[in-house]
Amino acid sequence: MAPQKNFDLAIIGGGIAGLTLAIALQHRGxxxxxxxxxxxxxxxxxxxxxxxxxxQAMKLCHDGIYESFEKVCTRNQWSSKRQVWFDYLDAYGEEGEQLERGKHAFTITNSLGQNGVHRATFLDELVKLVPDGTANFGKRLKSLEQNDAGKCVMEFEDGTTAQADAVIGxxxxxxxxRQLMHGLDHPCAHPTYTHKYAYRGVVPMKQAIESIGEERAQNSCMHMGPDGHVLTFPVNHGQTLNIVAFRTTDKPWVNSDKLTAPAHREDALKDFAGYSNDVMGLLKLTNENLDVWAIFDLRINPPPSYTKGRVAIVGDAAHATSPHHGAGAGLCIEDAAVMAELLADEAVKNSNDVEAVFSTFNEVRKERGEFLMQSSQRIGDTYEWRAEGIGRDFKKVEHEINWRNAAIGDVDVPDMCKQARSKLKQKLLA
Ligand SMILES: Cc1cc2nc3c(=O)[nH]c(=O)nc-3n(C[C@H](O)[C@H](O)[C@H](O)COP(=O)(O)OP(=O)(O)OC[C@H]3O[C@@H](n4cnc5c(N)ncnc54)[C@H](O)[C@@H]3O)c2cc1C
Structure with missing residues (x-):
């Protein structure tokens, strides 16, 4: 598309946030x-x-993103479960009870049900939408200056530099x-351990069915227990079952520089001892050598702002959350949609207006980012019967999930963008 604006932007990082934002911007010229x-x-x-x-945000960024998602996404395999987000199962029972099968507690639905993609496959599809010459690899950001000429000068670890009118981390x-924006000494420079960790595995669907039967293997399930929960959903068009097994611990994480550590299947089996045979059966199917993922977030020390001058942060850089809402990547795409719509607004005439765009982005996105981080931790505790005032009362657990999911998922993203643009216009036309 022919350039619509006379400024250029640099995006640091090509994960889901960076790629969806780049695609959304390029399709707006x-x-x-x-x-x-x-x-x-x-x-x-x-x-x-x-x-x-x-x-909704995918469609708003660019139809191609939504089409890529549809191409690779896997829904619950049973048509009767197409709107099921998760079937919630009591995987532990009363104290000391060993359950053969998890007991169905309740079902949470939403308008689209479960939509799982294999991350690498989805990313491969997104990459096809990024024109050649857009990406520069091996460029690890080291420093960032905003000079008197109004340019942002980036320096990379390989000694090279680049310039742009504005930078989005x-x-x-x-x-x-974020560290360069707020300083290494600011608490937000370092994410905090949530005291939850997760074993992740993907197992062939055939084996999963042999272990737990068709209904639970082919459709998304959340197995709940004290201080732990295991979620499963089909990916790869039903050929594979994705498993994530979370545990809460009071111990510190071994090395906060690394978010993963090597572990063994035996560690997972030990951690989930006493859980239903469904859970144990699935964990036995995972690889002997597993990675364990420490769950860090920015909930306790969120960045005071998502922008400074002509630099902004988007996605996990701004609001890294624990994954219990299954919404961190979704919020990255929402950010991309809002940022792209703001930058493309006709009131944005030149690079001087980008600061107003970034400050509007900060105003409209910060509360939602912070809510997601807080709510995600609360909902993770709820699955594990740890939430104060809720415990193992499944009626309350169900209610807590429903209202929190609605706050995240039942929003009107096009309207959100419209409101943001009108705020920006007020600022620019004042
Ligand atoms: C266990 C787990 C399960 C999850 N499940 C879900 C889910 O089901 N649904 C959901 O919506 N979300 C989920 N999430 C959250 C989701 O994965 C993240 O929110 C999302 O991937 C963040 O994307 P991002 O692009 O912001 O960051 P990242 O994916 O971390 O990408 C950042 C990119 O920046 C690059 N980079 C980093 N530093 C530099 C630098 N200095 N210079 C240049 N490049 C740099 C990195 O190499 C990387 O490519 C889950 C998270 C976890 C941990």
């Missing part, structure tokens, strides 16, 4: 370059699922952009 530290785009081989707000939970 805004010049953008991506600087990614890795030597190619890449995601891990696990699943990620999207709530209804995320799917999409560099994830350990964002360098």
């Amino acid at each position: 805004i010049k953008v370059s991506i600087y990614e530290q890795a030597h190619k785009f890449g995601e891990i081989g696990a699943g990620v699922s999207f709530s209804p707000n995320a799917v 999409c560099d994830g939970i350990k964002s360098k952009t």
